[in-house]
Amino acid sequence: xxxxxxxxxxxxRSAWRRRQRLVTPLLFIAPAALLFSLFVLYPIAAGLKxxxxxxxxxxxxxxxxxxxxxxxxxxxxxxxxxxxNLIWLALIPAAPVLGLAFAxxxxxxxxxxQVARAxxxxxxxxxxxxTGMIFAWFFNADYGLLNAILxxxxxxxxxxxxxxxxxxxPIIAAHLWPQTAFCMIIYLAGLAGLDPALEQxxxxxxxxxxxxxxxxxxxxxxxxxxxxxxxxxxxxxxxFDLVFVMTRGGPYDSSNVLAFYMYEQAFLNLRYGYAAxxxxxxFALAAGCVSFFLWHMLRREx
Amino acid sequence: MSGAxxxxxxxxxxxxxxxxxxxxxxxxxxxxxxxxxxxxLHRGEYWSWPAETMLVQNYAEVxxxxxxxxxxLNSFLVVFPAVAGTLLLAVMAGYALASYRFRGNxxxxxxxxxxxxxxxxILAIPVRSLIHDLGLYDSRTGLVLFHMAFxxxxxxxxxxxxxxxxxxxxxxxxxxxxxxxxxxxxxxxVPVIRPAIAAVAVLVFTFxxxxxxxxxxxxHSTAVRxxxxxxxxxxxxxLTSWHLSSAAAxxxxxxxxxxxFLMQRHFIAGLTRGVxxx
Numbered sequence: 068x069x070x071x072x073x074x075x076x077x078x079x080r081s082a083w084r085r086r087q088r089l090v091t092p093l094l095f096i097a098p099a100a101l102l103f104s105l106f107v108l109y110p111i112a113a114g115l116k117x118x119x120x121x122x123x124x125x126x127x128x129x130x131x132x133x134x135x136x137x138x139x140x141x142x143x144x145x146x147x148x149x150x151x152n153l154i155w156l157a158l159i160p161a162a163p164v165l166g167l168a169f170a171x172x173x174x175x176x177x178x179x180x181q182v183a184r185a186x187x188x189x190x191x192x193x194x195x196x197x198t199g200m201i202f203a204w205f206f207n208a209d210y211g212l213l214n215a216i217l218x219x220x221x222x223x224x225x226x227x228x229x230x231x232x233x234x235x236x237p238i239i240a241a242h243l244w245p246q247t248a249f250c251m252i253i254y255l256a257g258l259a260g261l262d263p264a265l266e267q268x269x270x271x272x273x274x275x276x277x278x279x280x281x282x283x284x285x286x287x288x289x290x291x292x293x294x295x296x297x298x299x300x301x302x303x304x305x306x307f308d309l310v311f312v313m314t315r316g317g318p319y320d321s322s323n324v325l326a327f328y329m330y331e332q333a334f335l336n337l338r339y340g341y342a343a344x345x346x347x348x349x350f351a352l353a354a355g356c357v358s359f360f361l362w363h364m365l366r367r368e369x
Numbered sequence: 370m371s372g373a374x375x376x377x378x379x380x381x382x383x384x385x386x387x388x389x390x391x392x393x394x395x396x397x398x399x400x401x402x403x404x405x406x407x408x409x410l411h412r413g414e415y416w417s418w419p420a421e422t423m424l425v426q427n428y429a430e431v432x433x434x435x436x437x438x439x440x441x442l443n444s445f446l447v448v449f450p451a452v453a454g455t456l457l458l459a460v461m462a463g464y465a466l467a468s469y470r471f472r473g474n475x476x477x478x479x480x481x482x483x484x485x486x487x488x489x490x491i492l493a494i495p496v497r498s499l500i501h502d503l504g505l506y507d508s509r510t511g512l513v514l515f516h517m518a519f520x521x522x523x524x525x526x527x528x529x530x531x532x533x534x535x536x537x538x539x540x541x542x543x544x545x546x547x548x549x550x551x552x553x554x555x556x557x558x559v560p561v562i563r564p565a566i567a568a569v570a571v572l573v574f575t576f577x578x579x580x581x582x583x584x585x586x587x588x589h590s591t592a593v594r595x596x597x598x599x600x601x602x603x604x605x606x607x608l609t610s611w612h613l614s615s616a617a618a619x620x621x622x623x624x625x626x627x628x629x630f631l632m633q634r635h636f637i638a639g640l641t642r643g644v645x646x647x
Contacts (some may be wrong), residue, residue, distance in 0.1 A: 084547065085414060087549065087550060088469075088550070091465070091469075091550040091551075092466075092468075092469040092471060093465075093467035094460045094466035094556075095461040095462060095464060095550075096461070096465045096466065096477065098457075098458050098461065098462075098500050099458035099459065099461065099462035099481075099521045099525055099542050100462065100477065102458065102514075102517060102518040102521060103480075103481060103484060103519075103522060104523050104532070105499070105518065106492075106496060106499070106514070106515055106518035106519065107484040107492065107519055107522065108484055109495070110492040110495035110496050110499070110524050111484070111487060111491055111492060113490065113494075113495035114491040114492060114493075117494060117495070135542060135620055147473075160491075169388075172381070172384070172385060172388075173385065177613075179382070180385075183385050183386075183389060185629075185630060185633055186389055186392075186393060187392060187628070188637075189388065189393065189626065190392075190396075191394075191398070192575055192579075192622075192626055192628075192629040193579070193622045193625070193626070194578070194579035194580075194581060194597045194621065194622065194625075195579065195581060196579075196581040196597040196598070196600060196601065196621075197597070197618050197621055197622045198429060199398060199471070200399070200600070200604070200614065201395045201398075201399050201618070202395060204395075204398065204399060204402070204611070204615075205395045205398065209411075210415050210611070212394065212395065212398045212415075212416070214414065215416045244395075249640075251639065252637055252640055253640070253641060256637075256641035265569075271396050289597065296447075297486070301486050301487075301488065304488050305488035307487060307490070307581075308581040308582065308597075309583050311581070311585075311601075312581075312601065325490075325509050326488060326490050329490045329493070330490070330582075330586075332492070332586075333493060333494055334586070342494065343491075343494060345490075345496075346488070346490040346491040346493065347491065349488045349490055349491065350487060350488060350491040352492075353486070354487070357483055357486045357487065358483075359485075360486070361482060362482055363481050364482075365475055365478075365479060369516045
């Protein structure tokens with residue numbers, strides 16, 4: 068190639084190069100963009116559109132307009148699922164709080180700390196399907212470790228997964244396990260980037276302990292707070308594996324959530340339009356948070 | 370000076386050790402059950418140290434007398450192509466987004482990120498129909514294709530952030546020399562971003578291996594199903610043989626866990642740098 072390149076007149080060479088500069092980015096992005104559009108962007112639109120139809124998976128789709136949504140409003144399982152999602156969102160802040168606490172505790176450069184951090188982080192690398200099994204066993208009324216420990220202290224046994232009023236809580240606890248680990252890692256990275264001069268100045272002013280945390284450390288961790296909030300919210304909304312593995316939404320749909328209810332309606336009841344409506348509600352819940360995050364992130368980029 | 374932040378040496382270490390034990394207790398419980406004999410389980414002895422440890426017997430039974438081995442193999446057969454494909458797409462797209470200024474650059478990036486952050490239930494039915502229409506339902510190829518497409522979103526963001534941090538003179542110098550863009554990517558950029566590639570590889574491996582929802586939606590036969598979904602089938606079969614279910618769960622969790630311990634630095638760097646962008 069080099070031989071022929073040298074032989075081209077200078078004007079042609081720079082025109083070729085300029086064309087290459089315009090076309091190449093498009094060529095490089097194309098495969099990723101095409102695949103992503105086909106399997107992610109188009110399906111989002113298709114899913115939203117499907118919510119306006121009735122469909123049983125085979126045959127024609129019949130127009131439903133807002134019929135599916137009207138049905139949702141009167142559906143008690145939908146209401147339970149939505150409430151459970153909201154409870155979940157209300158409790159998810161425990162993950163950042165605990166994660167930050169762990170990060171503050173483990174924020175030392177020693178070898179032992181590194182090992183400890185790795186083990187604290189382990190829950191995040193497990194599949195939620197496995198985590199669900201671990202906690203289903205942990206909370207089991209007959210052979211669960213929780214009851215074994217309660218027995219040790221001569222406390223009465225509990226059966227949280229078998230009780231309609233409490234079934235959602237062990238599931239949320241199981242979700243907090245890996246989420247806390249994730250928050251811990253993000254906060255550790257944030258703590259590593261703190262400005263030591265600010266802390267020095269504050270200590271000289273007599274600040275320590277809790278006040279130091281609130282006025283010097285926490286404000287500097289703002290980027291970490293942001294990431295953690297977004298990821299925890301989206302993770303809580305999309306969580307399906309745990310419900311499937313631990314309770315299948317039971318007992319009697321008391322621990323159902325929108326993500327699982329959608330799956331049931333689509334793949335067990337073959338009501339695809341209805342399921343799409345449920346998914347659209349879930350999407351709308353998440354879209355608000357996601358747009359805010361994107362807008363804020365892109366503003367930082369400018 | 371006192372306060373929670375100033376817990377001294379030994380007290381701090383003791384607290385951490387104690388917390389760690391509590392933190393991992395549910396996992397340890399499962400590991401313990403996996404080496405217990407069925408007789409002890411029937412007698413209701415769950416929490417004493419096993420009289421005889423059945424490590425080899427239980428794990429052998431799980432691996433060789435059940436479909437666990439097949440499921441694990443399926444997971445590997447899905448994960449490796451998915452990681453390779455994602456890296457290929459993400460490096461190219463990330464390079465383009467990082468090193469060219471053009472209108473729509475940020476919009477494309479926003480779409481990649483936004484698409485990744487939605488609850489994927491909205492995608493479920495259309496993607497399943499699409500995979501089915503492509504003749505790829507209940508195939509590993511279908512799973513690989515979807516995972517490649519989905520993971521490319523965040524992987525591209527990560528690569529783009531990383532490449533943007535390279536000294537601009539690196540790429541500019543090559544361009545001034547008249548080197549073609551593909552050659553710049555292959556011979557100038559890729560060698561320098563190897564840590565980022567390692568980080569993304571480890572993260573994508575973990576996310577794809579641990580996926581449960583799509584394994585459930587896009588596959589159903591034992592010949593194709595990855596271990597996360599397969600595990601549930603086995604559980605239904607093994608009912609009260611918790612020693613076997615535990616062992617299978619541990620086996621399913623091992624590959625990402627081992628990979629994480631081996632590649633800790635990369636994993637954590639991937640999460641923090643890719644997500645926070647610095």
